[in-house]
Amino acid sequence: MIHPSHEKTNGRTAQMTSADLIARDRAVVSPAIYRYTDIAFARGEGVFLYDFEGNRYYDMAAGIATMNVGHCHPRVVQAIADQAGRLIHAAAHVGYMAPYVEIVETLRSLMPPPLDVGKALLVNSGSEAVESALKLARAVTGRSMVLAFIDGFHGRPMGALAATGSSSGYRRHLGGLLAGVEHVPYPSCGRCAFGHGPRAPQDCCGQWKAFIQMTLDKLVHPDDLAAILVEPIAGEGGYIVPPDDFLPFLRQVCDRTGALLIVDEVQTGLGRTGRWFAFEHSGIAPDIVALGKAIGGGLPLGGIIARADLMDRWWPAAHGSTFGGNPIACRAGLETIAIMREEGLLENAVRVGARLRQGFEEARPYAPAIGEVRGRGLMVAVDLVDRQGQPLSTDLLKQVIKSLGKHGVVMTKCGPSALRFAPALILTERQADEVVTRVIEVVQGLAA
Numbered sequence: 001m002i003h004p005s006h007e008k009t010n011g012r013t014a015q016m017t018s019a020d021l022i023a024r025d026r027a028v029v030s031p032a033i034y035r036y037t038d039i040a041f042a043r044g045e046g047v048f049l050y051d052f053e054g055n056r057y058y059d060m061a062a063g064i065a066t067m068n069v070g071h072c073h074p075r076v077v078q079a080i081a082d083q084a085g086r087l088i089h090a091a092a093h094v095g096y097m098a099p100y101v102e103i104v105e106t107l108r109s110l111m112p113p114p115l116d117v118g119k120a121l122l123v124n125s126g127s128e129a130v131e132s133a134l135k136l137a138r139a140v141t142g143r144s145m146v147l148a149f150i151d152g153f154h155g156r157p158m159g160a161l162a163a164t165g166s167s168s169g170y171r172r173h174l175g176g177l178l179a180g181v182e183h184v185p186y187p188s189c190g191r192c193a194f195g196h197g198p199r200a201p202q203d204c205c206g207q208w209k210a211f212i213q214m215t216l217d218k219l220v221h222p223d224d225l226a227a228i229l230v231e232p233i234a235g236e237g238g239y240i241v242p243p244d245d246f247l248p249f250l251r252q253v254c255d256r257t258g259a260l261l262i263v264d265e266v267q268t269g270l271g272r273t274g275r276w277f278a279f280e281h282s283g284i285a286p287d288i289v290a291l292g293k294a295i296g297g298g299l300p301l302g303g304i305i306a307r308a309d310l311m312d313r314w315w316p317a318a319h320g321s322t323f324g325g326n327p328i329a330c331r332a333g334l335e336t337i338a339i340m341r342e343e344g345l346l347e348n349a350v351r352v353g354a355r356l357r358q359g360f361e362e363a364r365p366y367a368p369a370i371g372e373v374r375g376r377g378l379m380v381a382v383d384l385v386d387r388q389g390q391p392l393s394t395d396l397l398k399q400v401i402k403s404l405g406k407h408g409v410v411m412t413k414c415g416p417s418a419l420r421f422a423p424a425l426i427l428t429e430r431q432a433d434e435v436v437t438r439v440i441e442v443v444q445g446l447a448a
């Protein structure tokens with residue numbers, strides 16, 4: 001077998017270098033894909049990525065909050081190989097496949113009533129899951145309007161993008177997206193849309209409630225409201241943890257108006273916040289849950305789980321996709337869930353996430369560039385601020401992230417000015433401490 005860092009070119013085996021690969025990539029791949037780092041990944045193992053020169057990096061991105069049991073967990077690798085030797089693809093539209101059924105049974109068993117007896121449909125990505133949820137909501141309510149949130153992120157294809165409200169950059173020059181989506185402010189107490197300075201979520205001004213009511217009074221008639229689409233923690237928008245009464249309030253609005261509550265768990269789902277699904281922290285149950293990222297164990301898989309009575313009203317051939325619920329992706333997801341259970345990774349996410357946040361909080365007195373630290377479980381955001389205490393510009397933040405890459409830490413951002421920590425849920429406290437130390441060194445160095 002040829003080692004991954006070697007490849008055959010023109011009949012001879014050449015050593016691949018990171019610089020070569022990056023140059024070739026830049027020649028043929030669209031610049032529309034923004035890269036947070038200038039690193040080429042040759043392989044991954046656990047919480048680490050390695051480049052073609054063998055340099056090791058702490059991976060705080062984890063494939064964008066996806067690789068929950070770490071890179072190339074031997075059991076996931078084996079599950080993929082076993083399934084590949086049995087059945088790679090046959091398509092759910094053509095017949096029935098055991099991995100599809102098993103992952104749906106497993107996912108719903110992790111949910112509270114009524115979703116524990118809900119029904120599911122699998123697709124290939126988070127965006128497709130969101131669009132599936134919107135289609136289901138419109139189809140079964142016969143209504144057209146959707147409430148979504150400023151600071152919410154639901155994906156980039158034209159339908160999901162119509163609900164995304166975290167940056168106008170995603171919508172630039174793209175008029176005429178899916179019609180019928182109205183946005184209201186996400187309760188972001190660090191940067192209150194209603195001008196009430198930074199506060200803890202428990203001291204929230206609550207004006208977002210009046211704004212939603214005003215929207216229903218003036219813009220969207222309740223009889224036309226098909227769904228409210230919401231992230232339980234705004235992910236891309238900045239790891240914003242809303243006040244405790246947020247989801248219960250939305251549940252009440254839906255119950256009053258007959259609209260469906262769609263919770264987008266694409267990023268928060270599968271244990272990252274210390275519960276299998278982040279909506280569980282609020283004690284309510286949604287009508288439809290959108291899933292993606294971690295459920296495929298690193299392979300493309302998305303899906304929706306909805307109340308059975310809703311799914312039963314969706315008619316045959318109303319929705320689907322060629323690859324949705326691919327057997328290899330389902331097997332990788334099933335093995336990931338089994339490992340998470342056996343290794344107690346939800347508890348680990350709570351413990352190590354707290355340690356990470358504490359590390360940055362404690363550094364603040366001597367590292368003035370560290371601003372607000374927030375999140376839940378292993379969804380941690382660290383705002384960076386300039387010498388005047390103002391949020392760092394997004395351009396500077398991106399430079400900091402590139403610099404972190406050079407110091408062995410790979411990560412992305414969230415919101416306009418925060419470093420985003422979404423590592424594998426196997427991260428240890430010792431590793432978390434080392435990451436904090438490296439990040440502080442880089443941030444301090446740049447500030448100096």
Ligand SMILES: Cc1ncc(COP(=O)(O)O)c(C=O)c1O
Pocket residue numbers: 064125126127128130153154155156231235236264265266267268292293
């Ligand atoms: C909350 C949320 N929803 C939807 C999506 C879109 O998922 P995908 O990129 O798999 O289409 C993302 C991706 O980051 C997400 O964070």
